[in-house]
Amino acid sequence: YLRRGDHRGIELKSFSGTSGPEGGFAVPQEIDALIGRTLKDISPIRSIATVVQTGSAGYRKLVTDGGTPSGWVSETAARPETDTPNFNEIAPPAGELYANPAASQAMLDDAVFDVEVWLSDEIAREFARSEGAAFVNGSGVNQPLGFLNSIVTDEPDDARDFSSLQYVASGSSGSFAGSDGEDALVDLVHALKPAYRQGASFVMNSSTLARIRKFKTADGAFLWQSSLAQGQPGTLLGYPVVEAEDMPDIAADSLSIAFGNFRAGYLIAERSATSILRDPFTNKPFVHFYATKRVGGQVMNSEAIKLMQFSAS
Structure with a gap:
């Protein structure tokens, strides 16, 4: 490539490139980290709850209640069986959170326009507003179950x-x-x-x-x-x-x-990555950035x- 400028056979990794037949690409690590920090500042429940990253759509957690009772006996007395703690399975209801901001192609072509800042800000605002409300009042149907709906x-x-x-x-x-x-x-x-x-x-x-x-x-x-x-x-x-x-x-x-x-x-359970699909075809001359994130939540204790x-x- 450096000698002849030939792009054939070379894998391109850039904000405007694609990675797969679906036309999607992964958010660069810098953008994903910026979104996470902004979410923490805007969504107060996220900042005080337990957040776990999951690698699949389902997540289960076992919680015990009752503890393990004990008792006093003499040195030679029999040791009767004590009760066993009860196990409860927590499976936070989850839904797919999405945002679909758009920018004109002319704006994207403008060298002054910072796509990274614009994208992270728009997605963070939409995700924070939606998930913050769901952690409090979510119905548990295709979204987290808010603690007020328990x-x-x-x-x-x-x-x-x-x-x-x-x-x-x-x-x-x-x-x-x-x-x-x-x-x-x-x-x-x-x-x-x-x-x-x-x-x-x-x-x-x-x-x-x-x-x-x-x-x-x-x-x-x-x-x-x-x-x-x-x-x-x-x-x-x-x-x-x-x-x-x-x-x-x-x-x-x-x-x-x-x-x-x-x-x-x-408990807040979320996929570890935010996925973004760049769509320049559906609504020309606008380019849509369809972002999705799977988030679940439920009272754990x-x-x-x-x-x-x-x-x-």
Whole structure:
């Protein structure tokens, strides 16, 4: 090639080239990494949940509950059999997330136009908006099952089914109970087992947070504590708050506040690569970049997440 400029028999690897009869090509590693970083900044649930990369469409995870009981015996006493932990299989419902941005051929031909920045930004925005909403409110049909769409009950951990989440009532329908709204937040925190509180955080939208930031203690101090360090979030009852705009506003029987260790409680399973199909033929003179990514999600440990329901009981 260097001597004669002959392209025949040479495999081309470039953004405009193809790699296979389907006309698709893999995202270069630099672009894929940039998309991942942007997703983490935009989608708050992704930043606090457990994310696993899978190499196939299906993913299964075993979770035990109940532990292995033990007992005390004398030196010569018989050792009766103890109970065995129960295994639960987690299979996060998945769907194919896609984006289909387009650019004119003239724009692509312009040497000033940076295709890499444009493509990563457009795909990241669309993927973040869609998956962020699904991790909270997803139906589980061709998309992740959001934690707010799990079965909810007021039963404690030792009496509740493995797949259901416990809620704590706020004490009043569509509101906090009187002037002691902070009491319900304290109950919510302590409904979570101590083992999960380390690394736990509140999740709510901006409207709910604005209301809580106005709470004051009896001596006039704000319940919300602003951070004194740059880049560190403020805290509520000593725990950070993650603002997720897909959480519902406060209303009758709404599940507007979540508290828990989402690293232990919610699982996101995704394919390790984003695939892109370059389509310059369907809608000339525009070139479409059809991007797909398979993402699944489901509550992994129902003991690690608690919800606040704005109801009297």
